[in-house]
Each structure stands twice: as C-alpha cells, then as structure tokens.
Amino acid sequence: MNPVDLYMLAGIVITLIALYAALTRAHLFWKVLAINLMGTGVFLILLAAPSRRTPEIADPLPQAMVLTGIVVAVAATALALGIALRVIARSGLPFLPDGDEEDQGSGGSAGEASR
C-alpha cells in the first residue's frame, strides 16, 4: 500500500467515524466537533485524489477546494456554536430534547440523522 492510498483510506475511515459520532453523540459540542472532523476526513480524500490519479502532475484544484472548505467549516462551526449556546441558555442543557415536544405524531421515530 502506497502512502497515497493510505491517505485515502484514512480519510474515509475518519469521515465514517466522525459521521457515526455526529449521529450518536448527544452533547451538542461533541456533535459540532464530530462534524468538523468529518469535514477534515473529506478534505484528506480530496488532497489525496490528484496524486492517486496522476502522480506526476501537480493539481491546484484540490488545494483551492480544501481552502474554501476550511473557510466554510469555520463559518459553519461559528454559527453552530452560537446556536448551541442559545440552546443551552434557553433550556439549560447542552442536548437536543428527545423527539419534538410539540409534535403530535412523529414521536421521534424517524429522522435519526438529526441526533
């Protein structure tokens, strides 16, 4: 296994672990961290991509994409933390309540992606 494939594999594994954490961890800060990590995993794949296809030519595109992605991630993290602080201020807990208290029907059966 060459280093490039290792990067790819690591990226995929990090993404999946982070996705798992984002879905299962209840604490909001954990969720935000996990989402950040997930982004990092994807960036790793992107950076490894060109050298895997054409090792001899430098490809500036992934660098540009990852830089943009980092900027987006910073903004998203800031907003997520801001809203999370408001959740804590309003409900006193750093968790999202189970299900949706006002809801008549869903009972939190679906939408696992949100937890």
Place this chain on the structure above:
Amino acid sequence: MVSPIWAWDGLPLAVVLSSFVPGVLIMFLREEQTLLRNTLNMTGALAKVAFVGLMLQGVAAGASYEWAFEILPGLELSLAGDALALLFVTLSAVLWLVTTVYAIGYMEASRSRTRFFAFFSLCVTATTGIAMAGDLFTFVIFYEALTWATYPLVVHNGTPEAIRAGRTYLAYTLGAGAILVVGAVGFEVTAGTVAFAAGGVVDPMAVEAEPIRYFLLFLCLLIGMGVKSAIFPIHGWLPTAMVAPAPVSALLHAVAVVKAGAFGIIRLIHSLFGIEVSWEMGLTTLVAVLASFTIVYASVRALAQTDIKRILAFSTVSQLSYIALGVALLDPLAQVGGLVHLVHQGIMKITLFFCAGIIAQTLGVKTVGAMGGVARRMPLTMAAFTVGALGMIGLPPVAGFISKWYLGLGALGAGAPWVILVLLASSLLNAAYFLPILRTAYFDEPSESWSDPWPHHRLEADWRMVFPAVITAALSLAVGVFAASDWSPLGWALLIVERGAL
C-alpha cells in the same frame, strides 16, 4: 359583408365569463353592499341569457362556435357551442336567471350572502363550462371546479349537520373526481385524443385489440360522471346534501351539479366512445341496467321519506337516470327522450324545489304530515307544485309526459320492451309519493304551528320567491303543450339527433 353578431366565435367564452366576472367581483364586496351585489348578479344572469339567445340563433342557422386557449402544449381549454351543448347551456342560463331572483328573496335575512352569491355564480360558471367543453380535458377542469365551488354552498348553514353533509358530499364527489381524472388521462394516452366528436373518437379496431383496457377506462369515467348524476350505488350524497339552502338544492341539486353528471354520461357514450362502439362492448347495457335499477330503487326509497326535500332528492335520483337510460338505448327516439328529459326534469324539479323552499321558509313546514291546509294559505305556490308533481308522474300535457312517451317509443324501437315496465313502475311509484303530498295540502285541515300563519303581504309569500316558481311551472306546462314547436326542448332535441350532432 358585415357578419351578424351571433357569428362571433368568442360567444362561448362570453357565456362563461358572464357569471364568472360577477362571481369574482362579488367575492370582494362587503356584506352590506346588497344593492351592488344584486345588480351584479342580475346583470350577469341577464347577460348570460342574452348571449345564449344569440348562440341559439346562430346554431339554428347552422353555425357552430369554437374558442380555444392553449394551457399546455397540445392541451387546450376549448369551448364549443354546438346544438348539444346549447341544450344544457340554455337550461342553465334560464334557470340561473329565475333562481337568482328567487335566491335574492330567499337569502334576504341570511348571513354570509357575499360568499353565497360568489360561489353560486362560480357554480353556474362551471356548469356552463361543462356544457360547452369541447374536449375531455376542459370538461374535467370545469367538472372538478364545480365540485369545490359547490362545497361552500352545501355547508352554508354552518350547522354540524351541514358540515357532516358537506363531508359526505366531498368524499363522494372528490373520490369519484380522482377516478375521473385518472380515467381521463388514461383515455388521452390510450385513444390519443381528448376531443369530443359526434359519433365518438374511439377507434373500433383499437377497442378490439385492447377490450379490457377500454372497458376499465369507461368504468373510471362512468364512476366519475355517475357520482354527480347520482347513479346507484354512488347516489348517497344527494339526499344528504339537501341541508343546503333551498336555492342551492333547486338550481344545483336539481339542475347544475346532477345534470353535469348526466351530461357527462351523454358525452361519454356519444362523444367519446360512440354509441355503436359502446353498444358492441356491452357498455350501454351496463348503463341502461344500472339506470333502470336506480329509477325503481330511488322511487321506492322516496316512498319511505317524510321530509319533503328528501322526497324530492330521491325523486331527482330516480328521474336523472331517465336521461342515462335514454341515451344508452340504441334508438334515436330513446335518445331524444333522454336529451329532452335533461331539460324537462330540470324545469319541473326546480319548480318543486322552489315551492318546497317557499313553504319551508314562510311557514316552517318541512314534512309531508305538516302540509295540511297549505293549499289554502298559498294557492299559487301549491298550484305550481301540483304542475311539477303531475309532470313528474308523467301526466299529459306537462313536460314529463313527452319525455316518457319518447323513451317508451325508443325502448320499443331498440328492442328493449322491459324498459316500458320500468317506466310504468316508476310512474306508479311517483304517483304514490307525490299524490299524498297533494292530498294533504289540499284537503287536510291547517296546522297551528305555522311560523307565518296569515299573509300580511299582499301576496302569499315574498314575490321574489313566488314568481320564479310560477314562471317555471308555466314553463313546464308550455314545453309540454307546445312540444311540437321547433323552439321547444323537444324540437331542439330532435334537431340534435337529426343533425347527427350527438
């Protein structure tokens, strides 16, 4: 050469708009703007009659009207004024005029009149649209629009009973409407066209290739049309819908809505499938048998009712199937009978509903048992009622006799003598539920519980309600007496069949 005004192709659109525009305008009026509202209503109603008059002249002179507007590529909102369409349009336009007068009187003290008249006009718009629809697509648009436009009128009283009735009404009509839309789209894909044409647009060879598919499509369309035409077993909404105010029952549930269904069956058999193809597929037999059963069944049900409006409702269910029965028989005279009954039943039944409404509104009398002495208190109203009732039974010279005569002749011509038995049984049953009403009204002693025991008007009730009833009663007599004239409904029905416009 200056072309005469009746040659204008936009006339069908003008007929539709003459009730649509007032309806929309009324929607934005305030409740207390009574004068403006009534003016708009009457202007629209008179304009519609005038436009229809022009079209009648034109069609009699051999013209035909076509107006189309492309909605989707290949699908048009197409309005056509041919002889068949005019039969129904004329009926709606004339009866809308008299009902508007009646409704202004009847609804005087009621609330939410703005909403009432707005939707009333929209309903008539949809009805005229159905009558003049040049293809199935247009027909479905107006047919479905008629469904939702009627709903606010059915629940107008706002009582829990009315709301329940409204729910039943919607469950039946929208459920069947969904089936109709599916059938219509299926027909378009299968037959390759949605156009209406005299003699049908279905290719007999294609039917032979895919009989089951065509049969299912016919069934879907028949269910869609049949629910409004209240054919057994999908008639249940009509008696329930009688909680609506009297003008609604009169115009919509005696003329507009139910006739839309009956007219749809005519279009289905004659303009889409064609009578020959339908006959070969055995579809006409299906319709004729269902209709015959409905005629007898609903008459029996009417016998058991005590509420006058419910008796009239079941009578409507029964009489409507005459139309379906007539047009489903493979004989020109039977078809004339069915077509002419579309008009005759409308005029007679609206008279009966007008009278029932007057009696209920003025005296508070709603059941047969309470009818005692009404004839003395309201001679004009009861005279009108009597004409209508006798016509329903089929006594000459009232209109109903003409229809039954032609239906009978046609049944013999089509080799279906059993239809005569159905007609006979129905007439006897009609007599059995109408005559007791007349007897009670004329010969029993007055009841003590009338809400308005003696006329303090010069007339027995509000003139805006009595006159329309008298006029339609006179019309029922006149179309029977002068049936031989070219301009009578019978003359027009004969013209339709002779021209092969069916």
Place this chain on the structure above:
Amino acid sequence: MTEFELWSTVVIFGPLLASVVALSARPALLRAGLVLGSLSTLVGSAGLWRAVALYGPGRHPLGGWGQPLGIELWIDGFGVAMLAVTALVGALTSLYANSYFGDLSELSVRDSPAGRGARFFAPLWLLLWTALNGIYLSADLFNLYVTLEILGLSAAAIVTLAVSRQATVAGMRYLLVSLIGSLLYLLGVALLYVQYGTLSLEGLAAIGPSGPIPAIALAAMTVGMAAKTALFPFHAWLPPAHAGAPAPGSAILSALVVKGSFFILVRLWFSVYGGGSPEGLILLGVLGSGAILWGSILALRQVSLKRLIAYSTVAQLGYLFVMFPLLIPEPRLWNADAWTGGLLLAISHALAKAAMFLAAGNMSYAVAEDRLTSISGVAHRLPMSFFAFGVGGLSLAGLPPSAGFVGKWLLLRSAFETAHWTWIAVIAVGGLLTIAYVLKVLRYALDRDEAPEDFRPVPRRMEWAAALLALAAMALGVRALELVELLLVGGPFPW
C-alpha cells in the same frame, strides 16, 4: 457581454449586494436592500428566460475564467424556471416581510428579541437568495457545495430568529442535519474527483459515471441531499423548523429552500448520471410515496396551523420524488411529461406553499396565536388571507384551475405512458389526503363563532402578498405553456 453573462451576473450579485446593504440594519436601508434584491432577481431572471428561450442553454465563465480553474455558470431551462419562481416568491415574501417586521425594526435590538428578527431577517434572507440563485446556475460540483452551505447556514439562522425555545432547538437540529448532509455531499464530490479528476457537471455527464466508486458517491450525495430535502424518512427535522421560523421565514424555507437540494438531486441523477440505476429511481419513488402518505396523515393530526402546513410540505415533496422513476422508462430515453409534470408540481408547490404560510402568518398575526382552534372565525375578518389559503390548498390538492392540476395531469399521463400503474394510485390518493387536511383548516377558519375580540389588524400588504402568490398558482393552471416550453430547453439531459 452576452445576455447570459449580463443577467446571470445581475441575478447573483444583485441579492448579494443587497444583503450587504441590508446589513447596516437601518430601517431605510433594510427596505432598500429588499427592493434591490427583489428587483435584480426579477429583472435578471426575466432576462435569462428570454435569452434561454431565444438561444437555448448558455454559459457564463465568471471573469472570463472558464473551467476547470475558474467558476462557470450554466444556464438552462430547468435552472431558469427555478430562478424565476424563486424571484416571484422571493419578491412577494420580501414585500410581506417588510410589513411583518415593519413596526419592530424601530426598536433597538436589546429592547425586543423580535427586533433582532427584524434586523437580521433581511440580510440573511438576501444571502439565502443569492445562494439559491447560485445553485440554479452552478455548472460544477464544488460550486454547488459552496452555495449549498451558504443556503443551509442562512436558512438555519433564519429559523433561530424566532425567540421561542422550540424554534432555537429546531434551528439547531436543522443546522446539524444540514451540515451533515452537505458533508455527505462533499464526500461524494471527493470520491468522484478521485475517480475522474473533474468537477464539471458537463464533463462528468460526458464521461457517464459508472462503477462502484461513482455509485458510492451517488449514494452518499443522495442521502445527504435527501436529508436536506426532508425526504421521508429523513423528514422529522422539517416540521418544527419550518413551523418555528417567523412567518416569512417559514414561507421561504418551505417554498424555496428545500427546492435547492431537490434541484441538486435532479441534476445529479439525471444530468450527470443519466438516470442512475432503475432500482435507485424506484427506491426514491417509493420513499416519495411514503412521504405523501405519512406526511398527509401526520398533517391531519396536527393541532397547530403552521405545523399542519409544514407536514404538508413533507407530503408534497414526496410528489417530486414520484417523478424520478417515471422520468426514465428505458435507458437513454426520458419522458417529457414526467419531467414537465414533476417540475410543474415543484413550482406550483413553491407558489402555493408560500401563499399558505403567508396566509397562515396573517391569521396568527391577527389572533396572536397559532392553534387551529384559535383561528376560528378569522375567515370573516381576513377574507383575502382565507382566499389565499384556500386557493393554495386547491393547487396542492391538484384541483383545477391550478398549476397543481396541470402538473398532476402531466405526471399521471407519464405514468400511463410508461405503464407504471402503482404510481397512478399514489398520485390520486395523495390528492384526496391533501384535500382532507386543507379542509380542516378552512373549516376552523370558517367557524360560525364570531371573530375573536382582541383582533390585531393585519397590514393590507401582507394580505396582498399572500393573495398574489395564490393567484399566481392559479394563473399557471390556466396558462402553463411558456413555462413548460422553458422547462424543455435542455430537459433533464442538457449536455
């Protein structure tokens, strides 16, 4: 500068500039920003419509730098149609928002939590609008990602403008779903780049992705986008978020934002993957049917007005996915009726749902409550809002004359043409369920009880905005010819 270049610049940079103007938070500048954003997108999308109708699809390499290094815009019928409906809905919602927040914006942020909503709604919404327009004109996968993230961030922020705890929680949940969805999409993008080394939609379409890695990429992107579109069973986040936002926000989220990720799904499955796999398409159709049934049933069970409308969005989005299996009856063939019918339903939903949310906003604005029981009798006081809600409901239910009716007619036609009998039943039954829940609201609003005493007068403009949107949905049912022709420019396979 070609017409394409001129108008696509206007349509993207107009609202962007406007959002910067609106950031200053002075009432006059807020208003100026909304006007500038509305005018630029209306004019720009009209110009693009004309250009596409005249010359067919076009492109605009931004700053003269084309792919692969520069950003290129791609302008076809599908994109312009979505652009145009967004412009119409957006302009009328802006008009509405101006009055809705009008009396609040004078207050200082500290004095009133609602004042914060008034300050930040306009800039956030204009940014969101920029992102949507960007999505509809994007020509490459990464540009789609960036615009998608801007869309998601600003949409979540709009939800949290409402002050209630529920809205904050709903906004947080929405943001998390949105971020995870976007990253799943980015994962797919990365995998595709690994495989093919290009991000251009056109380039990928020419290659015709196939094989295991592109398949995994498509699956990841689809799950991400389906979560953001709230496709059943990923729908649970939507009702609290859409119902929790302030009224104009609800209208924007329900009518427009979910269409952004739907647009990307259509682009991916058809334009790029050429239909993907038939099994995948059927799976999406089945999920759509599930959404129609489950969403409608839940809508019927709601006691809050905005909740009911939000669940209706879940149900109506289902229709858009029923289009998927109908569109490709055989490989390399597409059914024009499914395409135009499905997209007409998307467009009619945008108009009708915006009308309904704005009308519901008027009703709860008037009685200062959102429960169905508390709006009893408002129909007599707010006839125009009632009319807007009714007509909107008519269109959702697919009753004529409305855009929903013609859309359903076309979709049904495609089901007949491709002999997909099951979908016919789904489409027909869904319409009946829609009527049931719309009627529930109308019945409460029409209740005989007199209108409540403490009735807050509703600004006329708010009533007009809702009514005009409903009328637009109706007008489209009488004349859809031009729009259908526009949708066919390029079709699902524009390259």
